[in-house]
Amino acid sequence: MRIGETAAAAGMTAKTLRFYEDRGLLPAADRAPNGYRDYAQETVSRLEFIRRGRTAGLTLAQIGDILSVRDIGLAPCVHVRDLLAQQLHDLDARIAELTALRATVAEFHDAAAAGDPAACDPERICSYL
Amino acid sequence: MRIGETAAAAGMTAKTLRFYEDRGLLPAADRAPNGYRDYAQETVSRLEFIRRGRTAGLTLAQIGDILSVRDIGLAPCVHVRDLLAQQLHDLDARIAELTALRATVAEFHDAAAAGDPAACDPERICSYL
DNA sequence: CTTAACCTTCCACTAAACTGGAAGGTCAAG
DNA sequence: CTTGACCTTCCAGTTTAGTGGAAGGTTAAG
Numbered sequence: 001m002r003i004g005e006t007a008a009a010a011g012m013t014a015k016t017l018r019f020y021e022d023r024g025l026l027p028a029a030d031r032a033p034n035g036y037r038d039y040a041q042e043t044v045s046r047l048e049f050i051r052r053g054r055t056a057g058l059t060l061a062q063i064g065d066i067l068s069v070r071d072i073g074l075a076p077c078v079h080v081r082d083l084l085a086q087q088l089h090d091l092d093a094r095i096a097e098l099t100a101l102r103a104t105v106a107e108f109h110d111a112a113a114a115g116d117p118a119a120c121d122p123e124r125i126c127s128y129l
Numbered sequence: 130m131r132i133g134e135t136a137a138a139a140g141m142t143a144k145t146l147r148f149y150e151d152r153g154l155l156p157a158a159d160r161a162p163n164g165y166r167d168y169a170q171e172t173v174s175r176l177e178f179i180r181r182g183r184t185a186g187l188t189l190a191q192i193g194d195i196l197s198v199r200d201i202g203l204a205p206c207v208h209v210r211d212l213l214a215q216q217l218h219d220l221d222a223r224i225a226e227l228t229a230l231r232a233t234v235a236e237f238h239d240a241a242a243a244g245d246p247a248a249c250d251p252e253r254i255c256s257y258l
Numbered sequence: 259c260t261t262a263a264c265c266t267t268c269c270a271c272t273a274a275a276c277t278g279g280a281a282g283g284t285c286a287a288g
Numbered sequence: 289c290t291t292g293a294c295c296t297t298c299c300a301g302t303t304t305a306g307t308g309g310a311a312g313g314t315t316a317a318g
Contacts, residue, residue, distance in 0.1 A: 004294070014295085019276065034284055036295055049233065056227040057186030060275070070237055084238035091231045098185040098227060102220045104178065108199055109213035133264070143265085148306060163314055165265055189305070 003029075006039040010047035017047070025050060025064050027071075057094060062087070132158075135168040139176035146176070154179055154193050156200075186223060191216070 003014040017037075020026045026046065029037035046067070053063040066087055132143040146166075149155045155175065158166035175196070182192040195216055 002295075013277085015277065016275090018297090023275090032295095034295080036284080049230075052226050052230045052233075054275090055186070055223060056230050057184070058230075066234060066237070069241070081238065081241040084234060084241055087234050088231065088238055091227065091234060094184060094186075095224065095227050095231065097181050098220065098224050101178075101181045101185050101187075102217065102224065104181075105195060105213060105216050105220060108195070109210065109217055112198070112210040112213055131265075142307085144307065145305090147267095152305090161265095163265080165314085183305090 001039045001041070001043070002032075003037045003039065006043055006047070009044045010051065012047060012051070020047075020050065020060075023060055023064070025060060025067060056091070062090075130168045130170070130172070131161075132166045132168065135172055135176070138173045139180060141176060141180070149176075149179065149189075152189055152193070154189060154196060185220070191219075 001009075003017055007014045007017050017026060021028060026043065029039055029043075032038045049067070050060075050063050053066070054060075065083060069083060130138075132146055136143045136146050146155060150157060155172070158168055158172075161167045178196070179189075179192055182195070183189075194212065198212060
């Protein structure tokens with residue numbers, strides 16, 4: 001697959017893939033005889049993993065750490081295991097923060113929904129926003 | 130409360146509070162006769178809310194939107210309600226992404242933990258990392 | 259009455275994660 | 289055989305969220 005096709009499959013741009021390669025999140029791609037990057041199908045999964053991590057608020061450096069562990073083939077090394085345990089811990093904390101935030105926003109929403117919607121003219125731009 | 134004390138209570142720096150004020154996330158603080166900012170106790174909750182949002186990966190602009198709705202006093206306006214519904218939807222999507230990511234990392238971790246930790250000398254820096 | 263720890267404003271700088279654009283090569287279609 | 293849509297490298301600019309530091313005011317403690 002060429003870079004544009006691969007990027008589109010992962011919902012990214014070709015620029016972003018070159019950037020990720022530069023940052024070490026993607027291994028240097030194979031090259032076609034004409035010099036074009038040639039990606040394997042699995043690259044899309046890798047990119048989707050990166051995207052999930054980004055959406056979750058991880059930095060590219062953190063995602064890179066996780067990927068480098070995966071790339072090693074999951075050697076039974078205490079350091080690798082501990083790194084992953086740390087990542088899990090961080091993710092749990094992040095999920096807890098997000099859940100707390102959701103609860104707070106849900107309270108705001110319920111209070112707003114309790115009011116009479118007819119009290120606000122839908123034709124007019126809301127004067128508050 | 131002075132700025133440093135308030136910032137410390139929320140786990141931030143005074144610089145960050147001034148920055149948030151500049152960006153409209155904090156209303157302009159009352160001033161003591163000497164010109165120092167004087168914060169109310171509730172400011173800490175507001176800062177904690179901002180911090181939760183940041184940890185969750187929201188931008189300051191998104192957090193500002195939520196806060197401005199809260200500041201209005203939750204008027205029963207369809208637009209306000211819809212904005213909050215959208216925020217809830219976004220938060221749910223983010224929680225789902227994060228949960229999926231956690232599952233993937235947990236798989237890596239379980240595979241790594243299944244190996245024999247004794248196979249790696251804890252004294253040596255892990256050769257893989 | 260000076261020192262230290264606060265505070266003030268303002269301006270510049272940083273890091274992360276892209277994004278745009280220039281200058282040029284490749285290749286299938288008309 | 290040229291046009292258009294790809295691709296290449298390289299370098300510069302943008303946005304977000306701060307951080308650092310200068311230059312100076314305030315106040316409690318020694």
